[in-house]
Amino acid sequence: xxxxxxxxxxxxxxxxxxxxxxxxxxxxxxxxxxxxxxxxxxxxxxxxxxxxxxxxxxxxxxxxxxxxxxxxxxxxxxxxxxxxxxxxxxxxxxxxxxxxxxxxxxxxxxx
Amino acid sequence: xxxxxxxxxxxxxxxxxxxxxxxxxxxxxxxxxxxxxxxxxxxxxxxxxxxxxxxxxxxxxxxxxxxxxxxxxxxxxxxxxxxxxxxxxxxxxxxxxxxxxxxxxxxxxxxxxxx
Numbered sequence: 001x002x003x004x005x006x007x008x009x010x011x012x013x014x015x016x017x018x019x020x021x022x023x024x025x026x027x028x029x030x031x032x033x034x035x036x037x038x039x040x041x042x043x044x045x046x047x048x049x050x051x052x053x054x055x056x057x058x059x060x061x062x063x064x065x066x067x068x069x070x071x072x073x074x075x076x077x078x079x080x081x082x083x084x085x086x087x088x089x090x091x092x093x094x095x096x097x098x099x100x101x102x103x104x105x106x107x108x109x110x111x
Numbered sequence: 112x113x114x115x116x117x118x119x120x121x122x123x124x125x126x127x128x129x130x131x132x133x134x135x136x137x138x139x140x141x142x143x144x145x146x147x148x149x150x151x152x153x154x155x156x157x158x159x160x161x162x163x164x165x166x167x168x169x170x171x172x173x174x175x176x177x178x179x180x181x182x183x184x185x186x187x188x189x190x191x192x193x194x195x196x197x198x199x200x201x202x203x204x205x206x207x208x209x210x211x212x213x214x215x216x217x218x219x220x221x222x223x224x225x226x
Contacts, residue, residue: 042220044217097143097145097215099157
């Protein structure tokens with residue numbers, strides 16, 4: 001089965017700093033999702049990457065998919081306290097609704 | 112735009128009592144609907160999925176059940192809760208059709224504590 005490993009597991013940054021979260025897969029990545037979860041809340045969809053080399057941006061968050069490295073990265077520019085939460089990389093399985101999750105990266109942004 | 116809502120947000124129930132969590136989707140028709148459970152420190156476990164009214168597939172044997180009485184309504188139930196049913200439950204939806212490539216959108220979640 002496919003496994004996803006995220007790094008770092010936790011990150012504390014000062015407001016305004018840039019940061020990167022990585023997600024490495026044990027198998028070839030054919031597509032990957034990034035979600036954000038705040039404690040006690042649902043998962044918020046950030047973006048989906050479907051092709052090797054694909055890069056997407058939304059506001060100050062950019063995600064890239066490196067198919068050859070079986071890796072995806074999430075980069076936040078000029079972090080804000082509102083970016084704090086748990087970031088999860090997720091891949092879909094071949095069955096309906098089956099999801100494989102990374103263990104998550106806890107991001108804390110100090111004002 | 113599409114939205115998904117589930118309720119209640121938090122629930123404290125005694126062992127052996129019944130459960131009903133409700134989820135509705137707006138702004139789309141004939142979605143795939145899902146119920147997931149997130150145990151502490153773990154990823155989401157798929158409990159049920161539905162591709163249409165009255166069509167429910169179960170992924171994990173347990174004392175929970177799901178129903179889809181209407182196209183955009185998905186209900187998670189139990190006749191008698193167990194302590195192990197405690198957790199964070201998430202309803203989700205995706206566009207009908209292919210299994211991969213369609214984004215899954217999640218509700219706000221429901222915290223269930225069985226005491």
